[in-house]
Structure formats: structure tokens, C-alpha cells
Amino acid sequence: MSLDQFVATDKKATRDGFGAGLQELGNTNPNVVALCADLVGSLKMQKFIAEHPDRFFQVGIAEANMMGIAAGLATAGKIPYTGTFANFSTGRVYDQIRQSIAYSHKNVKVCASHAGLTLGEDGATHQILEDIGLMQMLPGFTVINPCDFNQTKAATIAIADHDGPVYLRFGRPGWPVFMPADQPFEIGKAIHMNAGTDVSIFATGHMVWFAVEAARELSKTGVSVDLINIHTIKPLDRAAVLSSVQKTGCAVVAEEHQLLGGLGSAISQVLVQEHPAPMEFVAVQDSFGESGKPTQLLDKYGLGVENIIAQAKKVMARKAG
Amino acid sequence: MPEIQELERIASQVRRDIIRQTHYAGSGHPGGSLGCADLLTALYFEIMEHDANFQMDGKNQDVFFLSNGHISPVFYSVLARSGYFGVEELTSFRNINSRLQGHPTTHEGLPGVRIASGSLGQGMSVAIGVALAKKLDQDQHTVYCLTGDGELQEGQVWEAAMFAAHHKVDNLVVIVDWNGKQIDGETDDVMSLGDLHAKWNAFGWQITEMDGNNMQEVVTTLQKVKGQAGQEKPQVILMKTEMGYPIDFMVGTHKWHGVAPNAEQTENALSQLEETLGDYTYNPDYIHDSLKDH
Numbered sequence: 001m002s003l004d005q006f007v008a009t010d011k012k013a014t015r016d017g018f019g020a021g022l023q024e025l026g027n028t029n030p031n032v033v034a035l036c037a038d039l040v041g042s043l044k045m046q047k048f049i050a051e052h053p054d055r056f057f058q059v060g061i062a063e064a065n066m067m068g069i070a071a072g073l074a075t076a077g078k079i080p081y082t083g084t085f086a087n088f089s090t091g092r093v094y095d096q097i098r099q100s101i102a103y104s105h106k107n108v109k110v111c112a113s114h115a116g117l118t119l120g121e122d123g124a125t126h127q128i129l130e131d132i133g134l135m136q137m138l139p140g141f142t143v144i145n146p147c148d149f150n151q152t153k154a155a156t157i158a159i160a161d162h163d164g165p166v167y168l169r170f171g172r173p174g175w176p177v178f179m180p181a182d183q184p185f186e187i188g189k190a191i192h193m194n195a196g197t198d199v200s201i202f203a204t205g206h207m208v209w210f211a212v213e214a215a216r217e218l219s220k221t222g223v224s225v226d227l228i229n230i231h232t233i234k235p236l237d238r239a240a241v242l243s244s245v246q247k248t249g250c251a252v253v254a255e256e257h258q259l260l261g262g263l264g265s266a267i268s269q270v271l272v273q274e275h276p277a278p279m280e281f282v283a284v285q286d287s288f289g290e291s292g293k294p295t296q297l298l299d300k301y302g303l304g305v306e307n308i309i310a311q312a313k314k315v316m317a318r319k320a321g
Numbered sequence: 322m323p324e325i326q327e328l329e330r331i332a333s334q335v336r337r338d339i340i341r342q343t344h345y346a347g348s349g350h351p352g353g354s355l356g357c358a359d360l361l362t363a364l365y366f367e368i369m370e371h372d373a374n375f376q377m378d379g380k381n382q383d384v385f386f387l388s389n390g391h392i393s394p395v396f397y398s399v400l401a402r403s404g405y406f407g408v409e410e411l412t413s414f415r416n417i418n419s420r421l422q423g424h425p426t427t428h429e430g431l432p433g434v435r436i437a438s439g440s441l442g443q444g445m446s447v448a449i450g451v452a453l454a455k456k457l458d459q460d461q462h463t464v465y466c467l468t469g470d471g472e473l474q475e476g477q478v479w480e481a482a483m484f485a486a487h488h489k490v491d492n493l494v495v496i497v498d499w500n501g502k503q504i505d506g507e508t509d510d511v512m513s514l515g516d517l518h519a520k521w522n523a524f525g526w527q528i529t530e531m532d533g534n535n536m537q538e539v540v541t542t543l544q545k546v547k548g549q550a551g552q553e554k555p556q557v558i559l560m561k562t563e564m565g566y567p568i569d570f571m572v573g574t575h576k577w578h579g580v581a582p583n584a585e586q587t588e589n590a591l592s593q594l595e596e597t598l599g600d601y602t603y604n605p606d607y608i609h610d611s612l613k614d615h
């Protein structure tokens with residue numbers, strides 16, 4: 001693959017990809033059921049509900065109860081998809097997920113919208129930046145953070161066939177659509193978006209598009225970027241991480257999440273163990289967010305295209321020593 | 322169908338199992354376990370249609386959830402005595418490399434357990450999920466869930482209560498172990514439950530009260546409640562029990578909530594309980610075959 005293949009054809013929210021995937025699953029997998037805690041419109045679940053009202057359960061503003069009910073539905077053989085904002089899907093109900101879903105190994109799909117700073121104007125109460133860390137610490141949990149509408153739709157469909165708990169993280173804003181509509185989605189398999197030799201850039205979620213733009217800019221100055229789309233944070237594609245960094249000798253990780261506990265931490269652990277190399281990070285630096293437009297917030301908290309370019313230059317300079 | 326007397330004999334053995342499990346482990350929760358022995362015996366040996374050849378999904382059978390997971394000794398005893406696993410395995414309670422964890426879990430694959438419980442307040446929600454699945458599958462069986470009374474202090478219980486009434490989950494029976502005690506003392510002192518009738522009534526549930534330490538009343542009430550399923554209301558049984566019942570030095574106090582009896586106390590307690598089905602053999606080295614390679 002090369003950067004030329006990734007062109008933004010449209011702007012759609014990743015949560016719309018979730019809604020489209022859920023609708024399709026409704027018609028293809030009779031065991032799929034859905035639950036929502038009073039955010040049906042925000043999670044784009046209306047079409048599934050209209051077509052399969054008997055397989056949808058409105059739980060009201062009671063996320064703890066929703067997680068428990070989902071665990072029960074899974075016990076009885078259903079494949080429940082829970083829908084609410086990312087902070088209410090994780091931090092608010094961590095013990096319910098830990099005991100009733102993770103430890104009990106229930107086949108529940110925890111689907112979380114409005115993750116990260118790009119939730120925007122509602123502010124830091126709702127902008128969870130710790131959810132990837134929380135969820136990847138739970139034994140047996142799969143953690144997926146797709147990058148655009150198409151990838152989110154594909155991931156939503158793919159996780160139904162995976163027997164085990166999954167955290168699927170997506171977002172609120174309209175975002176460039178640049179991945180192919182018919183892409184196969186393989187859990188735990190990173191996507192190599194561009195082959196390069198000077199620096200590895202690993203990105204997840206919304207930051208993948210910024211990484212594409214950064215790689216294009218860097219290539220204009222003669223920098224060859226090895227670009228990897230990490231949609232599955234756990235289980236991490238260790239082979240993809242290693243083969244890239246063995247080639248480039250340095251890495252930048254970009255994510256809409258706290259520096260501590262996210263994709264950067266996970267990749268660091270792999271490299272420290274297997275192939276130590278200079279690394280830099282584009283992530284939120286131990287702070288909460290605030291109200292603002294998504295792009296304003298990404299700029300203010302250092303999650304822009306320019307930040308990825310700057311960190312790439314910095315890490316290459318460190319490599320050159 | 323076993324007579325009431327036969328159920329009482331089983332319950333006596335279950336109580337012996339509780340005393341011995343907690344004594345040998347040197348820890349555990351005998352008080353609430355003893356109080357609920359009649360209920361679980363009645364459910365597993367008389368009321369529920371269930372299959373000891375365990376299937377996780379519980380399809381086409383009645384399903385029980387223990388939300389107050391700390392009373393695992395009574396749950397394990399009843400599961401073993403009704404054939405889910407061998408009674409000899411009770412000897413491994415709370416040991417390392419055991420399927421009988423301090424609080425019940427699915428993690429080691431113990432037959433009969435469908436969810437981990439112990440972090441309180443979560444079992445009702447899970448029970449509702451299974452009840453909803455049964456409705457989707459046109460399965461007419463009933464889902465039971467036992468919760469402690471102190472556990473009602475958890476907010477999630479009332480989220481679940483509101484949901485079950487709103488969605489008319491009428492194949493669900495919740496039993497509250499109303500012994501009035503919790504680990505720090507009397508519920509009235511720790512955090513008063515107030516008027517439980519008024520609370521459940523306000524939440525839209527069908528309420529039945531019973532003496533949980535009277536086998537005849539337990540069986541009659543459970544039969545009546547089962548007959549009332551399908552009437553568009555979830556049901557709750559407010560079950561009056563005595564923590565520690567019927568051991569004379571254990572009743573009337575919360576002290577035995579989470580304390581194991583020593584050798585002398587164990588001997589005393591066992592002398593008050595007839596051995597009816599045969600005690601399991603104590604074997605501190607027991608490890609179930611499925612865990613031997615761990």
C-alpha cells in the first residue's frame with residue numbers, strides 16, 4: 001500500500017459507522033441484541049431498533065445495570081452490544097465490566113462513542129482520555145479503536161464473530177473517510193498503510209488520518225514514513241510493530257488518549273523487550289480536556305498534524321544521535 | 322417429590338457442609354450461608370427444573386443466580402449435593418488451585434456457576450439479562466436471584482428494580498435474604514433499609530413475604546410465586562431468616578457473617594446438625610483434575 005491510496009472521499013462520523021454495522025448485523029446475525037442507556041440518537045442505533053424492536057433494550061440512564069443485563073444476555077447465548085458514551089462505558093462501570101463481563105468471560109461488546117477530546121463542547125466531564133488504558137488492563141478483553149466510518153462499520157460487524165468481550169471505541173465528529181468500504185477487518189492485525197524506511201508512525205482512531213497527512217508532508221521533504229494503522233490495541237500486532245521498527249529504527253505513536261496507559265505505552269513495552277529504539281509520542285500529557293471545537297481541542301492539546309511531523313523529526317534526530 | 326422432612330434432612334447436611342468448609346478453610350462466611358440453606362435446598366431439590374449436566378446458557382431450565390456471592394459455601398454444597406460436581410471437591414473451598422473460589426466464579430469452570438459474584442449489587446442485572454433472553458427464545462422457565470438485604474444499599478439494585486418493572490420482566494423472582502445484619506452490624510444501624518415493602522411496591526414489584534427458615538413455608542411460598550409468573554410484574558420475596566440458623570451460638574448476632582468456626586466451635590455446631598447424606602472427606606491436598614496442570 002502507499003499513501004496515494006488514502007484519499008478522503010467524504011466526511012462521516014465513526015459513530016455512524018457503528019450504526020451502519022449494527023444495522024447490517026441485525027439482518028445477518030439473529031443472536032445480536034442491543035442495549036442503550038438513553039443515547040440512542042448519539043449512538044446511531046435507530047435503524048437497528050426500527051428493524052428489530054424486540055432485540056433492543058432501552059435501559060434508561062443506568063449504565064451499571066446495562067452492563068449486568070448484557071452479561072446475562074451473553075450467558076444465555078445472545079451477543080449483546082451496549083451503547084453509550086465512552087466515559088459511561090468504562091470508568092463509570094469499571095467494576096461491573098470487570099466482574100460480570102471480563103472475569104466471567106462474557107461475550108459482550110462494549111461499544112463506546114464520543115471518546116476523547118473530539119467530543120468537543122460538552123467538556124472534560126464527558127471527554128474520557130483514560131479508557132484505552134482501563135480496558136486493555138482487563139484480562140481477556142479485546143480493545144479496538146477504528147479510524148474512520150468504513151473501518152468502524154467493518155469492526156462492528158467483525159466483532160460479532162469473536163467469542164469474548166470487546167471494547168469498541170469510536171467518536172462523535174464528522175471525520176474524513178479514507179479506508180476502503182469493502183475492507184476485511186481482522187482483529188489484531190495492523191494495517192500497513194505506507195512502506196518507508198526513515199521513521200515508523202503508529203496511529204490509532206482519529207489520529208490515523210492526521211498521520212496520513214503528516215506522512216504526506218514529510219515525504220515532500222524526503223522523509224520516508226512507515227505508516228501503521230493500529231485499529232486493535234489489544235491484542236497488539238507485535239509482529240507489525242517489530243518489523244517496522246527493525247527497519248526504521250525509531251517510532252512515533254499518535255493517539256487521542258492519555259500518554260499513560262494507551263497505545264504508546266503498549267508499543268513501548270514491546271520495543272523495550274524486543275527491540276529498544278527511540279520513541280516519541282503524540283498524546284495528551286496528563287491533563288483533562290475542556291470545552292471547544294474538536295479541531296481547536298486537538299490543536300491546543302498537541303494532537304495535530306504538525307505535532308506528528310515535529311515528533312517524527314525529533315525522533316529521527318535522536319536516532320541520528 | 323421429596324417430602325418436607327426429606328428436604329429438611331438435605332438442608333441439615335448442607336449446613337454441616339457449610340460449617341466444615343469454612344472451618345477447614347479458616348475463613349469464609351458461615352452466617353448468611355446457614356440462614357439461606359433452606360431456600361437453596363428447596364430451590365435445587367424441589368422447585369427448580371434444572372440439569373446437573375451443566376450448560377452455561379441454561380436454556381429450557383430454571384436458572385439461579387447468587388448475587389451475594391460471599392455465601393458461596395451454601396451454593397457449593399447445594400450444587401455438589403445435587404450432582405453438579407462431586408461432594409469430595411467441597412474440601413478444596415478457598416484453597417489454592419481450586420474451582421471453589423472464595424466467591425463464586427466461572428473462571429475455573431465450576432459447573433453450576435454462571436457469573437462471578439461477590440462485588441455486591443450486580444446479580445439482579447445479570448438475572449434480568451437471562452430472563453430477557455428466555456423471553457426472546459420463548460422459554461417459559463423462571464430465573465431466580467438471591468440478594469442480601471445489606472446488598473440493597475447498592476444503587477445498581479434499584480436500577481435493576483426499575484428496569485424489571487418497566488420492561489415487565491415477569492419470569493424473574495428475586496429473593497431478599499432479610500436477616501437484618503451485615504458485616505459491620507445491624508442494617509438498622511449501618512444503613513437502614515427503611516420500609517422494604519413500600520420500596521419494592523413503589524418500584525412496581527409483586528411482593529411476597531416468607532419465613533426462610535421454615536421449610537414448609539419456603540416450599541409453599543416458592544410454589545405459589547412460581548405460579549404467579551407471567552403476570553407482567555417481576556416478583557420479590559422478602560425472606561426473613563436468622564443469620565447462623567440454627568446453631569445456638571451463632572444466631573442473634575452479626576458476628577458470624579465472615580468468621581470461620583474453630584475446632585471446638587465446629588464440633589459444637591456439628592453436634593447440632595444431623596449427618597444425613599454423609600460428610601465429605603477432608604483432604605487438604607485435593608486438586609480437581611482440570612486444574613492439575615496449572
